[in-house]
Amino acid sequence: DGLGALSEDAVIAALNGKDEHVRERAVALAERLITRSGANSQLTAKLDELVNDESPRVRLQLAFTSQSSLALGGTLARLAQREANNHWISAALLSGPPVAVTDALLPGFVRDRPRAKEAPEFVAKLIEMRAASTDDRAALIEFVAQPGGSPLWLRAFGDGLRRAGTSIAQVDTEKKLAAVFARAAVTLTDGRLPMATRLEAIDLLAVAAPAQAREPLTAVLAPGQPEAVQVAAIKTLAQQPTAEVTASLVRAWPHYAPKAREAALAALMAREDRIVPLLGAVGAGKVAATDLSAAQVQSLAHHKTAKIAMLARTTLAAVIPPSRAEVMATFLPAVSTAGDATRGRALYLGRCMICHRAGADGMALGPDLITVKTKGREALLTAILDPHKEVAPQYIAYDVTTKDGNAYTGIIARDDATGLTLKIMGGAEVALPRANVKGSSSSGKSLMPEGLEAGLSGQDMADLLTFIEELK
Numbered sequence: 001d002g003l004g005a006l007s008e009d010a011v012i013a014a015l016n017g018k019d020e021h022v023r024e025r026a027v028a029l030a031e032r033l034i035t036r037s038g039a040n041s042q043l044t045a046k047l048d049e050l051v052n053d054e055s056p057r058v059r060l061q062l063a064f065t066s067q068s069s070l071a072l073g074g075t076l077a078r079l080a081q082r083e084a085n086n087h088w089i090s091a092a093l094l095s096g097p098p099v100a101v102t103d104a105l106l107p108g109f110v111r112d113r114p115r116a117k118e119a120p121e122f123v124a125k126l127i128e129m130r131a132a133s134t135d136d137r138a139a140l141i142e143f144v145a146q147p148g149g150s151p152l153w154l155r156a157f158g159d160g161l162r163r164a165g166t167s168i169a170q171v172d173t174e175k176k177l178a179a180v181f182a183r184a185a186v187t188l189t190d191g192r193l194p195m196a197t198r199l200e201a202i203d204l205l206a207v208a209a210p211a212q213a214r215e216p217l218t219a220v221l222a223p224g225q226p227e228a229v230q231v232a233a234i235k236t237l238a239q240q241p242t243a244e245v246t247a248s249l250v251r252a253w254p255h256y257a258p259k260a261r262e263a264a265l266a267a268l269m270a271r272e273d274r275i276v277p278l279l280g281a282v283g284a285g286k287v288a289a290t291d292l293s294a295a296q297v298q299s300l301a302h303h304k305t306a307k308i309a310m311l312a313r314t315t316l317a318a319v320i321p322p323s324r325a326e327v328m329a330t331f332l333p334a335v336s337t338a339g340d341a342t343r344g345r346a347l348y349l350g351r352c353m354i355c356h357r358a359g360a361d362g363m364a365l366g367p368d369l370i371t372v373k374t375k376g377r378e379a380l381l382t383a384i385l386d387p388h389k390e391v392a393p394q395y396i397a398y399d400v401t402t403k404d405g406n407a408y409t410g411i412i413a414r415d416d417a418t419g420l421t422l423k424i425m426g427g428a429e430v431a432l433p434r435a436n437v438k439g440s441s442s443s444g445k446s447l448m449p450e451g452l453e454a455g456l457s458g459q460d461m462a463d464l465l466t467f468i469e470e471l472k
């Protein structure tokens with residue numbers, strides 16, 4: 001090939017080779033021949049046979065090569081039908097130019113709806129790509145509007161439209177999807193239906209017009225609703241940046257199950273225009289200051305907007321932790337106090353595992369506790385009580401704001417030309433497209449908040465220190 005002497009006969013011979021590595025390289029070289037000289041019927045026929053090759057390496061390379069020529073569109077489509085649920089090969093199938101990929105692959109799944117339902121995630125990616133890359137969306141609307149489809153498909157359609165700078169309300173001029181959303185609203189509010197069915201309805205309403213989705217989503221914040229339904233409804237409502245949503249989230253506070261309360265706090269903390277009503281609710285006694293976590297209290301008390309920080313320090317004065325010097329003096333005797341590792345493990349599970357791993361337990365957000373156990377008890381105590389005193393660069397917290405008004409605090413897990421990924425409290429990751437990032441900043445502090453010692457005695461701290469020291 002380097003000498004320009006490679007022939008189609010030689011490549012075809014290699015495509016028939018016994019070794020999978022030889023066949024894999026031959027598929028890659030066939031792409032070069034096709035690019036240079038055009039498609040040869042004998043060569044393309046042989047490549048098409050490899051759709052059923054026993055080697056996944058060969059099929060993976062075939063997925064890339066099949067995008068090099070329109071003559072291989074049938075091969076690409078047949079491979080997609082076979083490999084739609086294969087993580088790596090399906091990613092390769094989707095790696096070409098969006099319009100070309102969807103032209104080749106989407107029609108087969110549209111015609112064969114049962115097969116499409118067997119690979120809902122792959123078809124959802126095709127739908128999102130198509131919606132984002134073309135103005136011809138009539139066929140997509142027909143497809144996602146049919147009853148019995150996957151909620152992923154309609155969600156993907158909405159996501160693709162957002163990437164294209166438009167929405168379902170703007171492109172669905174004939175209101176073919178209105179009936180879908182109306183059915184979803186009825187389904188969501190019917191408490192007799194299975195939980196999974198109601199959660200699917202919330203997925204559908206996530207891409208409906210805000211006015212159409214708000215009422216049914218707000219209705220399931222009422223008392224007696226399943227916790228999972230409340231959580232999903234809150235997360236979906238939180239995407240609507242309106243004062244009505246903020247008022248609804250605060251008004252329903254007494255009815256929330258524990259995890260729904262966490263979701264509501266996260267939604268209210270994510271936008272500056274929701275923080276002031278939240279603090280107002282705390283000041284009026286509608287929300288208890290103790291319902292906020294130590295991290296949330298710290299975030300509000302040190303908020304970058306002076307007005308919010310001042311209001312938070314006044315409203316949350318009772319739960320803002322005392323100075324670190326005072327706290328260190330209080331707990332210093334724990335360094336020399338004998339502890340119980342079993343009791344210490346219970347404290348770790350209740351207060352620390354959300355960010356730190358200890359053996360097989362916990363989340364890998366902050367340092368693994370096994371890696372810090374040799375620091376000595378006093379250094380461990382300082383790290384627990386004064387987490388901002390010494391912070392390794394990889395654990396510095398960043399505040400990131402988006403162009404749609406949301407704010408996130410976390411550790412940067414990925415930062416490149418395409419986007420930013422933050423690891424936040426609890427170990428979850430938030431992926432933000434670069435185009436939606438407004439700005440980021442850091443004060444050099446740890447994501448770990450001050451005040452985690454609240455409610456602990458000196459003996460409790462000694463138990464926790466002993467548990468960390470004895471980790472294996």
